[in-house]
Amino acid sequence: MSIKKIVLRLKNRLVFVAAIGAFLPFYANGQTAPTPVGPVPNARQIEWYHREIIAFFHFGMNTFTNDNEGDGTASPERFNPTALDCNQWTSVLKSAGIGTAIFVAKHADGFCNWPTAHTNYSVKNSPWKNGKGDVVKEFTDACKSAGIKAGIYLGPHDRHDSRYGTADYSDYYASQLSELLRNYGPIWEIWWDGAGADKLTQAFYTRWADSVRHLQPNCVVFGTKNSYLFADCRWMGNESGIAGDPCWSTINPSSIKEEPDHINELNHGEVNGTAYAPAEVDVSIRPSWFYHTEEDAHVKSVAALWDIYFNSVGHNSVLLLNYPPNKEGLVSPIDAKRTDSLGALIRGTFKTNLASGAAIKTLHSRGAKYQPSYMVDNLENTYYAAADGFNTDTIVFNLGAAKTFDVLMLQEVIELGHRTTGWSVEYSKNGKTWIPIPEATGKQSIGYKWLVKFKPVTATQVRLRITDGKASPAIHTFGIYKQQM
Structure with missing residues (x-):
């Protein structure tokens, strides 16, 4: 040769x-990897899910007129924060472990928190900093300095501008959107509120969505009504902080579009929905979205925030928690303290997985590459998967000793779609008699994260029964924890 x-x-x-x-x-x-089932998340949505909690900052003309829904007639002269400090806002978030924030650049009253070139109804005609200020810039600069991802709420509804609902308004909004997406660094989410925005057609949003994708390709779109085709995440049907049980990431696009008739679908999602648009749970730490002194006595307690966390992040959703800065331009010390306590509670409770190191037996393991121990190894890129053809499974965790817990966590591999549609958890003190945990019985959805809390139980073994599914289970994490108040 x-x-x-x-x-x-x-x-x-x-x-x-x-x-x-x-x-x-x-x-x-x-061993081949499991084949994805149904709609699956894009890269933006995967990153969005890992934020878990996003802060919302409602601050603007309504702060100074003591309104929640201004009519757009208040003079710019009224906007004059005396001690605005966006670094104080982000320090509150850093302390609580919140890594993303969305700022209301323009609410429905039409007042703009940046010196836009396209209207005089903005901070440039206010006494604050002699008209030279830019709250959006101070916000995005503070986020960058603190390592926090910045998002923008640019209200589609506008009570100030007489062109609202016309083609001219579409031009106006597009120009403002371009200013915000071009001049303030990475914008990680754009929030298109559906409230009052019925006059805006799908054609308007098609144009605006093209701008978002061109100028900020990594930006998540919160979509509603006529922006539904572009929604990376959806409204979940209320402002109380409660996502449904079940709560699927999938939904039919028409259910996002027709909000009033589809509150149930928005809250629960649809297991066989054709779009992947998970729920973002918006709620304020106070009764109102904007700051009012009289509400200082009504800031949500840590216990209430803990319940909201379980009903949002713990229901396969992302929590959007509002902090309304006061007239000085600062997050209230009351709000900051409650947020810090919530963050400490989350960190303390989920620091130690009591199932870590457990001896685990399953019925239908896929093999060594997807071994059961990967459910408790606390690593990002490993997971347990059952063999193809088995949509149910029984997984027993032998804890090695009696352990007391009152919280459990379950996570699917979201990149592989919603696979499990029925599951329950039981515990045993002797490995023979199994006692159901009522709060974790007859469950359906899992998704990115499902959390359950209950009265403390003591067990030597815990059993996860996957009772129904669209495909073989793919479980990223199983965890049991003791709440650390």
Whole structure:
């Protein structure tokens, strides 16, 4: 054989080996990865889910007129915060472990918190900083300095501008959207409120969504009504902080569009929905969205915030928690303290998974690459998967000793879609008699994260029964915890 042929054959073999190597993550030990089922999240949505809690900052003309829904007639002269400090806002978030914030650049009253070139109804005509101020810039600069992702609420509804609902208004809004997306660094979410925005057609949002995708490709779109086709996440049907049980990430787009007739679908999602648009749970730490002194005595307690956390983040959703800065331009000390306490409670409770190190037995393990121990290893890129053809499973965690817990967590591999549609958890003190946890019995959805709290129980073994599914289970995490008040 000639040297030339030998070299050619070696090259071909190297190409073949390289090609096989590229597929080794999927075929290691002869085990293929589970095939995704139904709609699955895009990269923006996966990153969005990992934020878990997002802060909302409602601050503007309504703060100074003591309104929640201004009519757009208040003079810009009334806007004059005496001690505005967005670094104070972000310090509150850093202390609580909140890594993303959305600022209301323009609410429905039409007043703009940045010196936009497209209307005089903005901070440039206020006495604050002699008209030279820019709250959006101070907010985004503070976020950048603190390592917090910045998002923008640009209200589609506008009570100040007489062009609202016309083609001219579409131009106006597009110009303002461009200013915000071009001039303030990365914008990680754009919030398109559906309240009052019925006059805005799908064509308007098509144009505006094109701008978002062109200027900020990593930006998540909160969509409603006529922006439903572009929604990376959806409204969940109330402002009380309660997502449904079940709460699917999937939904039919028409259910997002027709809000009044589809509150149930918004709250619960639809297990066979054709779009992946998970719920974002918006609620204020106070009774109102904007600051009012008289509400200082009505800030939500830590216990109430803890319940909201379980009913939002713990129901396969992301929590959007509002902090309305006061007339000085600061987050109230009361709000800050409650937020700090919530953050400490979350960190303390979920610091130690009492199932870590458990001996685990399953009925239908897929193999070594997807072994049961990966459910409790606290690593991002490992998970347990059952063999194809088995949509149910029984998974027993032998804890090795009696342990007391009152919280459990379950996470699916969201990149593989909603797979499990029925599950329950039981515990045993002797490995023979199994006692159901009522709050974790007859459950359906899992998704990114499902949390359950209950009265403390003591057990040596815990059993997860997957009773129904669309495909073989793929479980990222199973955890049991003791609440740390």
